[in-house]
Amino acid sequence: MSTAERAGREIKGAARQAARSRALDAATRVGLACRGVLYALIGAVAVQIGLGDGSQEADKAGAIATVAALPFGAVLLWVMTAGFVALALWQASEAVFGGGKAIERVEAVARAAVYVLVVATLLSMLTSGKSPSDDEKSRDLTGTLLGLPGGPVIVGAIGLGLIALGVYWVRQGITKGFREELDRGRMSPRARTVMDRLGTGGYVARGAIAALAGVLVGQAAITYDPDRAGGIDATLRRFADTPAGPWLLVVVALGLLLFAVYCFGESRWRRT
Template identity: 75%
Template sequence: MNTAEQAGHEAKDATRRAAASRPMTVLTRVGLACRGVLYALIGVVALQIAAGDGSKEADKAGAISTLAALPFGAVLLWIMTAGFAALALWQASEAVFGHDKALERGESVARVVVYVLVFFTLISVLTTSKATSDDQKSQDLTAKLLALPAGPFIVGAIGLGFVVLGAYWVRRGVTKGFREELDRGRMSPRARSVMDRLGLGGYVARGAIAALAGIFVVQAAITYDADKAGGIDATLRQFADTPAGAWLLVVVALGVLLFAGYCFGESRWRRTS
């Protein structure tokens, strides 16, 4: 083994040890709980939208802004910043060392991207007291991609990727594939039953949101109109515009709240190594 290869192996080993260390494991579990807080706030705002109050944004930026306005909000946001940084490092380590299947590696990479974006949103709120909505971020990024050569094809492929991800999450919920991520040996029979219900409802709701968001991105590619794309907030509002009306949004919002509950349970029982 030459010097460069040895240095590479040492760097990988150091990264693996850092991700598996006790402090990082604690921060990762804190981050999973923080993710539950964000989804809980998104679900509550979605219910408010279904009831006719559309003054708030049902996305991660809106949830973070809501937390910032609370007493000791800055302290909460700094804790969440550390937690999401730990989540990003953990999932990066999983993508490199923890998975054998390409789909699982791809999911970890996608999670890294999401956690990094949340991390920078938290930093933005802490330093400037402002957070760009997920809808605006999606539209800005879509516009930049559409301006590239073969931009519509790139955007369309991303949209189809979201649709596939949504179907994968729905399947994961229905088949209870999330069980493999939990240390079920440490869980009581009642805890396993509760987590099964939370995971089923939560993953199906997440999958439905991701799939509908993907459809909007595909529409943006077809029409060459970045405004067709949107984040969680715009997608949730579209559920209220279906023939089922606000009741469908209520069902999806309750699913988001179930996923928030799953995140809280996951923070305790998730396998992190």
Template identity: 65%
Template sequence: MTEAGAKARQAADSPAMDRLARVGLVCRGVLYGLIGVLAVQIAFGDGGREADKSGAISTVASLPFGAVILWVMVVGFAALTLWQASEAIFGAHELKDRAEAAGRVVVYAFVCTALLTMLLTHETASDDQRTQDLTGKLLDLPAGQVLVGAIGLGVVALGVYWLRYGVKKEFRKELRPMPRRAGSVMDRLGLAGYLARGLIAGLAGVFLVQAAVTFDPDKAGGIDATLRAFADTPAGPWLLAVVALGLLLFAGYCFGEARWRRT
């Protein structure tokens, strides 16, 4: 490792970065909690904002001292981005672990950008619109249908992975040893949360495959469109309410993760 790399790794492992990353995990929990609340409102006919990251950010912005909270979230997600970038580049893990860390870098950087956009322009595009715009651009490429279809299958596979991750409680390997009662609570929160995330990702992947097959980017959708689709099933709004509850429980897991996560 070069001297510059060693210094970067040392900075990423510093106590200050550890504390900031834990602030970021709390912010992550706030984001998922708000998405869960918005989804519950949609399930019972009182949803005005999109149940996605943009809707959650808009909700925070409307609160008293919302701008202050958003700046704290920018710092938190920036810390998460740097932490996961360090894991992807320097982490002594398997290739799969590095790939997962790289994926988180993209997600956290995206959230950080959305937060800054809201702070600087007071508006942010919905996840659904961004997904449809990107899908349309990909479909216009040579072999675009194949590419979008492959991405859709990859998202479905991610959903299946999260379902297995939750059922097998593989998230425990990311957590430090904890008291038995705390471990039991985290097991339940992680199981419910990853099951909900897996269902959402799986259905979002199906939408992408449909967009590829029909050559229609409007068939694709972000978190909001996917959550609303649960309400259109024979189970009605109650299935959406169950998935929303899973997101709320995952928010609780994120708060516990801020205390017990290995960094």
């Protein structure tokens, strides 16, 4: 073995060891709890929208702005930043060192990217006191992609990917596939039952939102109109425009609240 190969293996081994350290594990669990906070705030605002109060935005940027307005909000935002950085590092390590199936590695990369975007939103709020809404960022990105050669095809593929992700999450909820991510051996029978119910409702709600977001992105690709796309807030508001009316939005929002509580339980029992 050459010196370069030996050095490469040593670096890789050190990186793997750091990814599995107790410090990162603790920070990751804090990050999972912070994710629960964001989903709880988004769900609460979405319930208010369904009941007729549409003055706030039900997305991650809106949730972060709510945290920033709390006493010691800046401290809380720094804690959340550290937690989501840990989540991004954890998922990046899963993609590189996880050794799972190809689809699991792709999912880890996607999660890491989402967590990096949340970190960017948090830092923007900390440094400038504001951050663009998810709807604005989604439309800007869609407009940029539509301007590329073959842009509608790219945007359409993203829309189909979101629909597929939504179907996958709904399936995870119905079949309770999320159980594989939990250390159920450390859970009491009551905790397992509660987490099953929270996970089922939460994953089905997330899947419905992702699938509808994919439909909106697909419409943007077909009509060549980036304004048709949107983030979580625009997608949630579309549920109120269905024949079921605002009550469907309330049901989906309650599902997000269930997922928020699931995240808190996940922070304790997740396999990391």
